[in-house]
Amino acid sequence: MLERVAVTAHEAADRTFREEGPRLWRALLAFTADPELASDAMAEAYAQLLGRGSAVEAHDRWVWKAAFRIAAGELHDRRRRASSTTGALGSYEMPEPAFDLIDALGRLSPNQRAVAVLRLYVDLPTREVAHILGIGQATVRVHLSQARRRLRELLEGTDG
Amino acid sequence: MDDLRERFRVLDDVDVPHPLPLGREGRLRVPDRPAPHPRRVATIAVALVATLASLVILVRAFRAAQPEEKIDVATTLSVNPGVPVPVGGVPNALAVGAGGVWVSALPTADGDVRHLTRLDPVSGEVAARIEVPALPMWEVGGGGLLALPNGVWVTGSVDRAEGAGCCGDAIVFRVDPATNEVAEEIDLGPGSGADLWIDETGVWVLVFDEGPEPGISVARLDPVSFDEVARIPLPTDWAKQVFASDGSIWVHGNREGASDRVVPDVLFQIDPATNRYVGKVDLPSEEFSLAVDGTSIWQRAPDGVIRVEPAGTLTRVALDGMEEFCCSHIASDGAGGLWVIARDQDPGRFRVVHVTAGGEIDDSAEVRVPGAVLESVTIAFDPEHQTIWLAQYEDTVTPLRLVRV
Numbered sequence: 001m002l003e004r005v006a007v008t009a010h011e012a013a014d015r016t017f018r019e020e021g022p023r024l025w026r027a028l029l030a031f032t033a034d035p036e037l038a039s040d041a042m043a044e045a046y047a048q049l050l051g052r053g054s055a056v057e058a059h060d061r062w063v064w065k066a067a068f069r070i071a072a073g074e075l076h077d078r079r080r081r082a083s084s085t086t087g088a089l090g091s092y093e094m095p096e097p098a099f100d101l102i103d104a105l106g107r108l109s110p111n112q113r114a115v116a117v118l119r120l121y122v123d124l125p126t127r128e129v130a131h132i133l134g135i136g137q138a139t140v141r142v143h144l145s146q147a148r149r150r151l152r153e154l155l156e157g158t159d160g
Numbered sequence: 161m162d163d164l165r166e167r168f169r170v171l172d173d174v175d176v177p178h179p180l181p182l183g184r185e186g187r188l189r190v191p192d193r194p195a196p197h198p199r200r201v202a203t204i205a206v207a208l209v210a211t212l213a214s215l216v217i218l219v220r221a222f223r224a225a226q227p228e229e230k231i232d233v234a235t236t237l238s239v240n241p242g243v244p245v246p247v248g249g250v251p252n253a254l255a256v257g258a259g260g261v262w263v264s265a266l267p268t269a270d271g272d273v274r275h276l277t278r279l280d281p282v283s284g285e286v287a288a289r290i291e292v293p294a295l296p297m298w299e300v301g302g303g304g305l306l307a308l309p310n311g312v313w314v315t316g317s318v319d320r321a322e323g324a325g326c327c328g329d330a331i332v333f334r335v336d337p338a339t340n341e342v343a344e345e346i347d348l349g350p351g352s353g354a355d356l357w358i359d360e361t362g363v364w365v366l367v368f369d370e371g372p373e374p375g376i377s378v379a380r381l382d383p384v385s386f387d388e389v390a391r392i393p394l395p396t397d398w399a400k401q402v403f404a405s406d407g408s409i410w411v412h413g414n415r416e417g418a419s420d421r422v423v424p425d426v427l428f429q430i431d432p433a434t435n436r437y438v439g440k441v442d443l444p445s446e447e448f449s450l451a452v453d454g455t456s457i458w459q460r461a462p463d464g465v466i467r468v469e470p471a472g473t474l475t476r477v478a479l480d481g482m483e484e485f486c487c488s489h490i491a492s493d494g495a496g497g498l499w500v501i502a503r504d505q506d507p508g509r510f511r512v513v514h515v516t517a518g519g520e521i522d523d524s525a526e527v528r529v530p531g532a533v534l535e536s537v538t539i540a541f542d543p544e545h546q547t548i549w550l551a552q553y554e555d556t557v558t559p560l561r562l563v564r565v
Binding site: 021022025026027029030035039076093094095097098101109111117120121123135136137138139141142143144145146148151152155 | 164169300352448
């Protein structure tokens with residue numbers, strides 16, 4: 001019985017990975033501007049998900065929350081170390097409009113950036129964004145409002 | 161679909177690597193936990209040594225507590241940044257009064273204990289860290305924290321008992337500055353407390369209701385018994401601030417029909433004599449920062465600040481050159497005027513401007529604040545010690561000592 005539960009949990013994680021993986025990775029890339037960090041955060045989130053087995057019920061919600069928290073933690077540590085992600089994106093090939101967007105996102109505060117990615121790219125409802133980031137819904141809306149305004153300024157004049 | 165959502169679609173064109181090892185059948189398999197990266201191990205070792213070595217330097221630096229770098233002194237105003245004070249977590253609200261500077265800082269990890277930090281207004285040293293049941297909910301812009309002679313008042317939300325359903329309960333509590341302990345605690349039912357105002361007419365709490373009928377309301381508590389005597393629903397889906405002015409209670413919030421957006425260009429008016437919502441006043445700006453002191457209302461605008469009289473008179477003050485700056489914050493000076501602080505694109509450089517009650521700029525200075533690398537989230541002004549307290553996004557607050565000659 002226990003083995004069956006474990007298999008089921010693994011299957012659910014596997015399904016989440018196949019269905020959500022690419023979008024999660026791109027969202028993490030937009031949030032971190034660092035392909036390596038996006039991959040690390042995603043791998044760590046799935047590793048923790050698999051490690052928890054059946055203890056996690058909503059796999060997709062859990063893995064989004066874990067991945068963004070892990071990535072945010074690493075970005076926080078980098079700022080403390082005064083190291084920068086600048087240049088981490090440069091060697092990764094991508095269309096220019098995507099590069100411009102990620103560059104503009106990098107000029108926002110971390111939570112503005114995360115909210116913008118989760119609302120405008122992933123299209124999650126405000127309640128879900130608040131759950132993932134661990135902040136209130138009202139605060140999500142403040143961040144989104146400021147991010148929209150700032151992004152419009154920053155992206156004005158770029159192609160797209 | 162709006163234009164920004166359309167812009168984000170370009171991310172779908174970014175090639176995705178295979179970030180996780182896949183099994184032979186294309187299934188997810190448990191990855192081996194990576195060994196600590198050699199660079200990380202080396203970093204930790206170096207950090208340990210550096211930490212020990214720097215402790216002596218840090219202690220000496222803090223003992224010296226010399227005013228730090230100062231640039232560009234204006235004609236009459238000099239701004240001396242003090243040593244940034246670590247408070248832990250993410251500072252989100254500041255209040256000055258009741259014998260201290262009171263700082264709310266949101267915990268950075270689930271399960272962390274919530275603390276209110278009391279700073280000495282002169283030395284900036286931590287005088288107390290007080291465990292509290294809740295903290296203000298806003299991450300930027302302050303609010304939810306008042307320091308008055310009878311105590312420090314906080315509103316926020318507390319988790320409900322396990323099995324009592326989702327979400328939390330809105331709460332108001334008072335910290336006694338004589339004992340640094342929570343003295344009163346009032347539960348306002350399902351929801352979150354967003355802001356509060358206290359005067360002789362009552363304790364007015366702005367609440368995001370999450371009960372059977374979700375919405376925005378103001379709870380009025382008796383100022384002596386703290387019993388809830390009225391709950392006044394408002395026609396908005398988002399609001400930031402509650403305050404008194406000119407005999408009315410006002411709530412700064414979203415216009416109706418703003419959907420998912422924050423467009424706070426309305427003041428909703430409550431008549432304290434009837435406990436009813438009686439009308440609204442359109443604001444000239446959508447900026448969500450208001451500075452109020454019971455006699456004046458100032459709103460930030462993209463190109464300056466505006467003094468608002470609910471009767472309709474507006475005093476606009478353009479802040480030339482401020483467009484080069486961003487992320488400004490405003491705080492009442494306690495005499496009807498205003499302090500404005502704005503961050504430059506150059507990290508760490510700020511402009512400090514004083515606007516008189518009549519709308520004249522009488523002082524201005526630029527200052528470089530050491531360690532200010534990101535954004536400030538809110539400010540508070542201490543008229544007694546002529547200090548602007550600046551909460552940084554990360555984990556510090558910094559006093560800016562003002563000298564006007």
